[in-house]
Amino acid sequence: MGATTTEGTGLGSVTSVKPPIYNGVVKASNIIVDALKDYRIDLEASGNITADGDLTTHGDLTADGNVSANGYIRGKAEGQFLNNCFYKSTGIVTCNTDSDTTVLSVTYTPASRSSILYIEFHTTYAVNGGGADDFRSAINVGSTELTWRDQTWINGAGGGTRSGTIFPIAGIYTNSSLANKTVTITVRQNGSNDTLTIDKGSCLMRISEFAHES
Numbered sequence: 001m002g003a004t005t006t007e008g009t010g011l012g013s014v015t016s017v018k019p020p021i022y023n024g025v026v027k028a029s030n031i032i033v034d035a036l037k038d039y040r041i042d043l044e045a046s047g048n049i050t051a052d053g054d055l056t057t058h059g060d061l062t063a064d065g066n067v068s069a070n071g072y073i074r075g076k077a078e079g080q081f082l083n084n085c086f087y088k089s090t091g092i093v094t095c096n097t098d099s100d101t102t103v104l105s106v107t108y109t110p111a112s113r114s115s116i117l118y119i120e121f122h123t124t125y126a127v128n129g130g131g132a133d134d135f136r137s138a139i140n141v142g143s144t145e146l147t148w149r150d151q152t153w154i155n156g157a158g159g160g161t162r163s164g165t166i167f168p169i170a171g172i173y174t175n176s177s178l179a180n181k182t183v184t185i186t187v188r189q190n191g192s193n194d195t196l197t198i199d200k201g202s203c204l205m206r207i208s209e210f211a212h213e214s
Helices: none
Strands: 025-028 030-032 042-045 081-087 092-095 101-108 115-122 125-127 133-141 144-153 169-175 181-189 196-199 204-211
Touching: 081 101, 092 101, 092 181, 101 115, 101 204, 115 133, 115 181, 133 169, 144 169, 169 181, 181 196, 181 204
Parallel strands: 025 042
Antiparallel strands: 081 204, 092 196, 101 181, 115 169, 115 204, 125 196, 133 144, 133 181
16 A cells, blocks of 8 residues: 655645555645545545545544535434425415315435434414314324324313414424435314414424434
8 A cells, every 4th residue: 555654754745646654644734535545544634635525434533623515424323413404485374174284295305214304393373263173283204194283272261272282393203215205284173163374484394304223
């Protein structure tokens, strides 16, 4: 693997030549990683390490300065943050039926085939009328209901909610493939004769992905 050198030789940049190696370590002020792609060695640079392709290490990568990438930096350890996506929409959604009404539906492409998706949805909403009413919201991934919320209004003086609210809503989905995931927020009457109205301009969905060892 290249020539052998000693420390303190004043080695400058390693570019396209075979790298000088000292006790299995390349030491230089600046290192172009593409020049070293065929070597399994350690790198010590007092300047920059530049990679036009992938940079793979079987040990630790430590930086006293910044790590910048035009692509992505992702860890595989349990709980490591992988990706974050935000979704908004426009228009008005009304629900006055006991069948599921779609509020927002998005397609998410996982960054990993083994991960956890944290899904949350926020919006404002209003229900007309009065008396006893009940509405139900849900997060669905594909055809599977991931989680749900229920809100119940009493039929009495002062009215008011006697339960939790249908929004915001959040859930956790265990992902096991790179296939696209259809994430849908739905709402329906669950014992009501009134109409629920959502201004989708107030909607915000966030999907955060974290590493998970299956």
